[in-house]
Amino acid sequence: MNMNKIAYSVFIAFVASLFTLVSVKALSSNERDAANDEGLDPITLDELDEHASADSCWKAIHGRVYDITDYVPNHPTDSAVILEWCGKEATEGWDNKRPGVPHSPRAEEMLEAYLIGRLVDEAGEPVGPQAAAESAGDADTAEARLSPAEDQRLHRALLGLPQDGHYRGVFIDRGIIQVNITFDLEEGRFTGLAYRHLAYRDDDYLAMEEGDALYPVMRQHRQILERLEGEPVTAIFALYEPERLADDIDGYSGATLRGAKIISAIRDGLNRGVYSWP
Ligand code: HEM
The missing domain is CATH 3.10.120.10 (Cytochrome b5-like heme/steroid binding domain)
Structure with missing residues (x-):
């Protein structure tokens, strides 16, 4: 047998053993399911x-x-x-x-x-x-099978009101997310409002600590969510005048993150529809 033939036989043997290994593995994992589950x-x-x-x-x-x-x-x-x-x-x-x-x-x-x-x-x-x-x-x-008189989801749909459920929405400017918000609606009222992301330019507001220059702005934004909790969705429009929902903590109300952005993120969530059902 010359060297070429030997190399060829070794190659074929190698491929065959690989094939056997793969098929044994496939078989065993299928059989494992049936046998082991007992x-x-x-x-x-x-x-x-x-x-x-x-x-x-x-x-x-x-x-x-x-x-x-x-x-x-x-x-x-x-x-x-x-x-x-x-x-x-x-x-x-x-x-x-x-x-x-x-x-x-x-x-x-x-x-x-x-x-x-x-x-x-x-x-x-x-x-x-x-x-x-x-x-x-x-x-x-x-x-x-709820009757049309009892079915709350149907009532909300017929009146064009948002359904109860879990929502997520964002405010994006020039391709960059500034506000990402999550909330639930229960009987049309906010619960569980929280920011998943809150940033402007290079400042990540959720990472701010007491003493940071923009910390009060972050607190105002948290306050806004606290004050919306339990309110009907229409309460967001108060945010066109954010001082209605946030205290002027340090005379710094010219916040870079404005109420309109939060309105926009919440409306984005509502427009997207229910993210997951309760
Ligand atoms: C049954 C309910 C579950 C749902 C609805 C769910 C949903 C999701 C979603 C939405 C993602 C991210 C989207 C994506 O990667 O494309 C994800 C990724 C992932 N999930 Fe789950 N998950 C579930 C259960 C689990 C469980 C029980 C495990 C592991 C024990 C698991 C392990 C993973 C892993 C490792 C990823 C990263 C992507 C991947 O490897 O497929 N998930 N899952």
Whole structure:
């Protein structure tokens, strides 16, 4: 056998072994799902439902149950995004981190570290996402059947009023975000107003500390949100005269961040529509 033939055979053997390795891995991970799940602790939808908060957050994804309590603070979004699925069949959220976009293979690997069991019905039979959604959906169906006299969402829609829910909005100038705000509406009133970003030129107002020259301006902006809390959405228009909602803390009312920008960020949020439902 000359050197070329030897090199060729070694190459073919190498490719073949790679192929075997890849197919064994694919097979074993599929079989692992079916075989290993039998050995996992059975967990019912009712048990799952008892872990529906940041203190204890369990989720069912593709028939398996995960205790992701420790992971919640590390999730790369606002924690509300991930918390709303605690205690639930969360396959839909997992497969659609954005509509139609599932989590990455890396995220899938991370998830496995939190595996604690498999989802079963009262008879101990495995429950897939579909069945779980149907049984958890009983309440939703009841809600969907609300009469036109009772359905608050319908009333708000018919009157052109913003729906209750979680909102996010921004004020952008020359391509740079100055105000990014988040809030909830409950019965048309503000709750949970907070800045996610508040800056002007190179000054990051959220990072200001007492003693910083612009600290009072930041305090005024916080005051504005405190004073809007519990108010109906129409209260934002008072901000065209910001002194109605913020004290002139140090005679520095010519703030670089003005009420109109906050009005604009809130209206942006309302125009975008509900970011997530309560
Ligand atoms: C089921 C509810 C969940 C929802 C609605 C959700 C939603 C999201 C969103 C909106 C993003 C950012 C957007 C993006 O990267 O494109 C994201 C990213 C990410 N999430 Fe989640 N998430 C959920 C659960 C989880 C869980 C349980 C884990 C891990 C244990 C996780 C791990 C990650 C990771 C690692 C990323 C970075 C991007 C990626 O690798 O896909 N998420 N998720």
